[in-house]
Amino acid sequence: MSIKAQLTTTLLLSFALACSPAERPSNEDRDTGDVSVSDAKDIGSIEDEDGNGSQDDPTEDETDALEGCHYDCFGGYACREGSVYEFDYGALSCDEPGYDELVKGCTEGWLVGQCEFGCASEIPDLQSWEAHWTIACGRAEGPRLEVLPSSVRFARHAPPERAFQTLRLINVGQGPLILYEAPEYTGGVDFRIELPGADYPLTLETDQVLDINVVYAPRGAHAEQGEIVILTNDVRDPDAEDRTQAVHKVSVEANIEGPCIQADRYMLNLGSVPLGERASDSITLRNCGTQPLNVSDLVVIWNSASFSADTGSWNGSIGVNESASFLVHFTSFRAGTQLGKLLVSSDDPLQPEFAIDLVAHGAEGTCSNAVARASLSDGSVVDRQQLSAKPLQTVILDGIASRSVDGHIVSYEWEVLEKPPGANVTLGPVAGDDTLRTRQFRLTSVGTYRIGLNVVDSDGFRSCTQSVVTILVRLWNRKVQIELTWTNPADPDESDDVGSDLDLHLTKMGPGQWFMAPYDVYYNNANLGGDPIWNPESPRMEIDVTAGVGPEIISLDDLDDCQWYAVGAHYYREIFGTAYASVRIYVDSQLAFERRDMPMTTGGQFMTTGQFWDVARIHWKDGKATILAVDTSHVTSSVGQAPQVSENMSGSGLCTSQSLY
Structure with a gap:
């Protein structure tokens, strides 16, 4: 056993080093050795960095050689919650009196520390180096x-x-x-x-x-x-x-008030990782505040030899209600459990720093292989890792193709990595499958969804690489598409079939009147076949939703030059009180107009009652759209009324084929 390992063993067994500050050796002059002890109550044999177990005392010559050495020690008790308590090396082990009081009720954690050594000795094995050590304190008896x-x-x-x-x-x-x-x-x-x-x-x-x-x-x-x-x-x-x-x-x-930071987890367990392999998993930080959040530092403060943080191209800034993800890597250098701690620093005034515990286990074996696939419930697309879909379609996720060389898959871990702004994604069970191997969710918004999968096999080996499914929700290939979505804060479950009903309207100005066929397209005049009922225009209602959050979508092709079109929304049936409506207009599949969160306070039971929101006007000329906001609402009936010629229309200088002004 080397002198360096014996010195580390002595440190662990006694906890009585009279540590004194000293100038720390530079990184270039260090060798690194890690010592892990499974139970502080019964230390047993301790292995040095070469895997040799011994508790022999140093020889007299070795002890004399240590007299020219200095060391600088620091450490603490790391509880599962992430709190750290400093301690005196000579006063604490897991079964010492006062232990419970010191850790303030923590019932499981680790004694974690580091000592840095430098020696004037000419013995090569005693040149500058550092030792990291961790002692896993035993679980408390009883439930916690x-x-x-x-x-x-x-x-x-x-x-x-x-x-x-x-x-x-x-x-x-x-x-x-x-x-x-x-x-x-x-x-x-x-x-x-x-x-x-x-x-x-x-x-x-x-x-x-x-x-x-x-x-x-x-x-x-x-x-x-x-x-x-x-x-x-x-x-x-x-x-x-x-x-x-x-x-x-x-x-x-x-x-x-101000920036606020949240993490999607405060302990990351990467499971068993084969020796020589690297495993990775993501942590997501979210700004829960009212001002932009700046993350100034992500640093592994314990066991940086095994764990590392990878932020990629992210610059540390997170906008209000936004999130950012980074990767944590673990490289399995040796057998046994490895512990680490990641410190996150930000400008959150109430929580400027917090720690995330890191756990992994190095072992002989092979990584599990996670394979995620996605299908559409209507059978139009099957077993893809990338697919395109339309709003309101249901995606079925399946991890059946995942494999383990050494055992069988026992755990499937699905994770939402990305979703469109404002979308609520719930990965629910698939009928007939009570395992987590399959999940399903509904596509409620236009944009990109990314879902990740990790798996764990019967030997505890986790997938070293996450499998990711990407779903791009596109609109139809139409010139103009109008989308209405809404939300009721009082609705306890907006994913079910019980909810408020709002209706989207598109009216051709001139001959058109709200709620009257053929020139107002809405649920009662849907023109599902997309016939040119307006001569030459061919509007149609792509989606009509009678309960929930939408979307309702109307599309339009073959627009007429110098023609104006009116967009409106009606609170047809009220359940759960005030609804907040949003309208988006896409031209050539690109977002051209958005109005969000109009309060719709009064719903009705028929077309003649309920609040009506006059949203916008669309003008078409030479293949280009001009969209003007109106943003007026009223509770009186709009049935049979022509859309108003707004001041911004008449003052726009744009042509009108219907002599509206």
Whole structure:
């Protein structure tokens, strides 16, 4: 066993080094050795960086040689939540008195540290080097509830903005964790929680997870707060009346002004990775605030030899309600569990720094091979990694082609990597398949969707490379296409078949009147065949939606020169109160006009009631469109009325074939 390894072993066994500051050797002068210890309560044999196990004391000559050495040590206790507690090397091990008090209730984590050595000795093995060490403290007996994140924060928004966060409940103890009742939200009406289907009492075994979706759908511009109440048998802080159970409360707030940072995970486990291979996974950061967020640093502060962060071309800036992803790489140099920690620094005033725990396991074996495929539910496209689709089509995701050399696939991990702005993507189950091998979702918006898949086999080997499916949602090949979407903040589930009904209208000005065929195209005059009913124009209603969020789409070809067309939206049937409507107009498949979030407060039951929004005017001349906003709304009936000739129309100087002005 080398002197360097013996010195490291002595450090680990005694925790009594009288560390003193010293000038640290440069990186060029260092060799690196890592020592990992599986259990601080029973250290057993410790391996040096060459894999040799020994607990022999240094020889007398070796001890004399160490007298000319200096060392500089630092470290702390790293809990699963990411908190770090500094400690005195001579005062702490996992079973020391005061341990629980020191780590403030953390029941699982690691003692992590680093010492840097420099020696004046002429012995080559004692020249400048550093040693990293980690000691995994044992799990506490009994059930232990861990909640990530510890509180839920949202930026304060006005309707119809929506935001979502996942609250993760994990049993990190050794005994079954019992949730006696379904977690319950209490507080302001702007929040609600969505729970997966389950019967209660619900038991979570060790490391089992329950994900709760927290939904923020503001009904005003005020701050809001509430809490999620969880009743379990984790009795570290027992109920005063029944000491067999305890209440855990998680605060939920929407009061943030300024930048705000959120991570989609606070612990990244890359699983088992074959020796000599590199595995990667992504972490997504989101700006939950009201001002742009700047991430100033992403640095692996522990075990940078094995873990690294890769930001690619991202410059660290994240706009409001936007997100950015980066990769974490792990290179498997040696067998055994490797731990690391990634520090994220930003200009979030309430959380300028936070840490993400990194875990991976080096072992003999072969990476699993993740293969994701996508099909359209109507059978028109089957088993593709890249495909084009139309709005409202349903995508079926399948990982059946994934393979393992050493075992069989036991876990499928699907992840939404990219979606169009404002789109709500829920990867739901496929009928007849109760596994995660298949998922499905509906395409509600035009744009690009990217879904990733990682798999884990029966030997614990994860896919080293994520498989990605890309779906590009395109419009039809028509000159002009108009899209109406809407949202109801009070609707608890906008993906189901119960919801408000808004209708899109396109009227040819001159002969046309709202709600009257043939010159107003809407649900009751859809012209599904696309016949030239307007002579020469051939409008048609591509999609009509009677409940939910849309989209409704009308397309138009063969436009007439010097002709004006009017665009409107009607709140036909009100459910769940105020709807917020958005209209987009595409010319040659390019977005040319957008008006978002018009409050539609009064719905009706028939064409003669309900709020009507007069949105815009489209003028056509020599293959080019000019689009002017109108943006007026009223509750009185528009049936049989001609669209108004607006001031910006008459003052535009544009030609009119219908002598409108």
